[in-house]
Amino acid sequence: MFLLGTVICALSTLICWTMTAVRAHPADSAIISLAAIELYLIVYGIYAGIRQVMGAPITGESWEFWGYIITALMLPVGVFVWAMVDKTRWSNLVMSFVGLVVFVMVYRMEEIWWGTAL
């Protein structure tokens, strides 16, 4: 699950960077890559919810974990809205932040849950 998240975040960031170079407006592919991250986070959250309901042990604090998930879920939406305020080349670069930040957040969530992300 962590590996999948890493791949999605990395792809999204790369797409956004490429689109910053080649498009002078927010690119569809960059927006879709944000949607992919959001979808991944929803699946990740549902998976974690099932894990928790089934009584799987969590190394860290569960409320810290859920704090991270809720913040992460809001991030692609918030950044998307902000990127659309000014539809220029830079919107793509703004959207590239989501992949980077969500990767770090998923890394932290894995650490909180399993004690280690790897």
Added chain:
Amino acid sequence: MGNRTLGAGAGAEKTPSKTPRNRGVGTLIITAYGIFAVSAFARAFYQIAPFPQEGKVQFVDAPLALTLSAFAAAVYVVATLALARTSPTAWSVALAAVLIEMAGVIGVGAWTLVQPELFEVATVWGGFGRDYGFIPLILPFVGLFWLLRHRP
């Protein structure tokens, strides 16, 4: 936000810099500040809220580090909001916030090296923002550069 920025955009046409302060690359800088505002706030909240938890450092144990943590969060929130607004007042507030941030990250960074025992709990600015890839150290310089390029 729409109406305010629209009016400011019209005013900005008279100034030599074509792009308004909160547009173009400005959106990027504001996004970076916004992310730090959210993460610093979340971190300070987590650290200060008296959740009964094993191994968690409570406020009474490390008042200095936790106060600095909250202060950093406040600076980022103010900087984000001020950078996103286009009024001359907002420019001054943003400049002040960015300078405080610069002093904070350098000051607290140096302080954590000199007296690490005071900082068992990490703050955003500890070790010059090491925990955050040193971005807290770079960000105020970028912000200052941007503000000076876009004087009201």
